[in-house]
Amino acid sequence: MPKLPNLPAPPLPGPLQEPPPRPGEQNGAGGPLEDAKQAGITTVAWLDERTSLSGAARWMMFRKVPKGTNWFYTLGSATMFAFLNQAVTGVFLAMYYRPEPGGGAYESVRYITNDVFLGQFVRGMHKWGASVMVVLVFVHMGRTFFFGAYKYPRELNWVIGVVLLILTMAMSFTGYLLPFDERAYWATTVGVNINGTGPLIGPYLSDFLRGGAEIGGTTLSRFYAIHMLLIPGLLIALIGAHLYLVAKLGTTAPPWKKSEKRRELFEAEV
Amino acid sequence: MTGTAHTAGAIAAGSFLLPALGFAVGPIFKKNVIRWETVGTVDDFPDNNYIPTVLTVTPGIGEAGKTTVYVRKYNPELDASSSDNALPFIAISDRCVHLGCPVRWVDAAERFICPCHGGVYEMLGKPIAGPPVRPLDRFYTRVNGENVEIGARFSVNSLLRRFSPRDPGEPLDGIGQYLYPSRPDARK
Numbered sequence: 001m002p003k004l005p006n007l008p009a010p011p012l013p014g015p016l017q018e019p020p021p022r023p024g025e026q027n028g029a030g031g032p033l034e035d036a037k038q039a040g041i042t043t044v045a046w047l048d049e050r051t052s053l054s055g056a057a058r059w060m061m062f063r064k065v066p067k068g069t070n071w072f073y074t075l076g077s078a079t080m081f082a083f084l085n086q087a088v089t090g091v092f093l094a095m096y097y098r099p100e101p102g103g104g105a106y107e108s109v110r111y112i113t114n115d116v117f118l119g120q121f122v123r124g125m126h127k128w129g130a131s132v133m134v135v136l137v138f139v140h141m142g143r144t145f146f147f148g149a150y151k152y153p154r155e156l157n158w159v160i161g162v163v164l165l166i167l168t169m170a171m172s173f174t175g176y177l178l179p180f181d182e183r184a185y186w187a188t189t190v191g192v193n194i195n196g197t198g199p200l201i202g203p204y205l206s207d208f209l210r211g212g213a214e215i216g217g218t219t220l221s222r223f224y225a226i227h228m229l230l231i232p233g234l235l236i237a238l239i240g241a242h243l244y245l246v247a248k249l250g251t252t253a254p255p256w257k258k259s260e261k262r263r264e265l266f267e268a269e270v
Numbered sequence: 271m272t273g274t275a276h277t278a279g280a281i282a283a284g285s286f287l288l289p290a291l292g293f294a295v296g297p298i299f300k301k302n303v304i305r306w307e308t309v310g311t312v313d314d315f316p317d318n319n320y321i322p323t324v325l326t327v328t329p330g331i332g333e334a335g336k337t338t339v340y341v342r343k344y345n346p347e348l349d350a351s352s353s354d355n356a357l358p359f360i361a362i363s364d365r366c367v368h369l370g371c372p373v374r375w376v377d378a379a380e381r382f383i384c385p386c387h388g389g390v391y392e393m394l395g396k397p398i399a400g401p402p403v404r405p406l407d408r409f410y411t412r413v414n415g416e417n418v419e420i421g422a423r424f425s426v427n428s429l430l431r432r433f434s435p436r437d438p439g440e441p442l443d444g445i446g447q448y449l450y451p452s453r454p455d456a457r458k
Binding site: 101102103180185186189190192193194196197199200202203204206207208210211212213214215216217218 | 294295297298300302327328330331332333334335369370371372386435436437438439440449450451452453
């Protein structure tokens with residue numbers, strides 16, 4: 001069947017005619033899906049016109065990666081997701097937790113575990129997630145070491161990573177006291193006293209950690225403040241620097257991947 | 271202008287950083303109030319065996335602020351060699367000087383035994399096995415009428431000579447007393 005030619009629209013009086021599309025608008029009816037897409041594009045364009053963030057996002061997300069990149073290269077991201085899990089669950093635990101040494105801390109943790117809806121689950125995510133994060137940090141560190149990915153020009157990123165490892169351990173140490181049960185109390189006693197065995201500054205360090213000569217009310221609130229304000233701030237800042245350097249310097253090829261020989265050398269050998 | 275602005279910025283930053291720092295390290299220099307606490311009457315304690323008593327070291331935080339003190343009467347046969355001649359009662363802290371776990375007095379063995387890492391101390395609190403680095407800490411004692419009162423903590427070296435209180439894990443013999451300074455408020 002031959003295609004009919006497009007006939008001109010019948011002449012209609014002005015108010016009844018469809019208004020012509022504005023510049024930049026899609027021609028014709030797109031439906032709600034098209035409208036949503038357009039709204040998204042418009043929003044992103046509005047933001048980008050004022051911030052120029054799309055360049056940074058492209059720089060971060062569309063990078064060249066060497067041949068041989070494999071699942072081992074996702075360990076850093078896995079660690080970061082473990083950290084995000086700790087951050088999110090920690091924020092919600094803080095809504096119920098009370099750092100009172102006279103029984104209030106223990107009671108609030110008992111309340112979270114037994115009475116709050118999904119409380120046991122969220123607390124479990126935070127508790128087990130902490131161990132997962134420590135394990136992932138070490139596996140990630142081992143991957144970097146055995147792939148030789150700490151070498152020039154990535155030494156600074158290794159150093160930042162070591163600081164992140166220390167901060168993660170400090171998070172584990174300060175978080176352990178917060179339930180304020182027997183295990184928490186005695187583990188912190190032992191941990192603080194290990195700090196105190198350092199010559200010359202040890203006694204001052206343990207007094208600083210306890211907030212006095214004995215474990216007491218100031219110790220708990222001090223550990224809580226360090227655990228949820230001081231170290232998380234440092235961790236977020238240093239993770240940002242860590243990621244910036246990864247994007248800036250690029251990742252390394254795995255050590256078993258040989259670089260390809262240049263063509264002229266190849267022919268000369270043959 | 272630049273120099274003035276930098277100075278103003280430094281003053282502004284210092285005006286909140288310095289007080290915050292003082293806030294954080296202040297407790298190191300806090301003066302401890304010495305409290306005397308009655309733990310029993312003179313007749314409650316024999317001179318050849320320890321009786322456990324409970325002492326409040328940090329008031330206002332319930333069970334977490336309490337500690338156990340093992341008390342017996344001064345015994346000239348046992349204690350002649352120590353420097354505690356002036357004290358009417360021997361009060362030994364249950365805080366293990368390895369890393370601070372609570373030791374318990376085992377009557378049958380006449381030993382203080384620590385559950386955490388196997389520290390063992392004899393009758394006078396001197397370490398005889400395991401990792402502890404000095405004898406168990408003691409407390410000042412006095413008799414007030416019929417009551418036995420316990421005061422401040424002090425540490426002892428292997429000759430049972432008195433030192434201002436030190437944390438666990440800090441040896442007091444030889445160079446140890448200089449490597450682990452006492453806290454500022456305890457110095458005379």
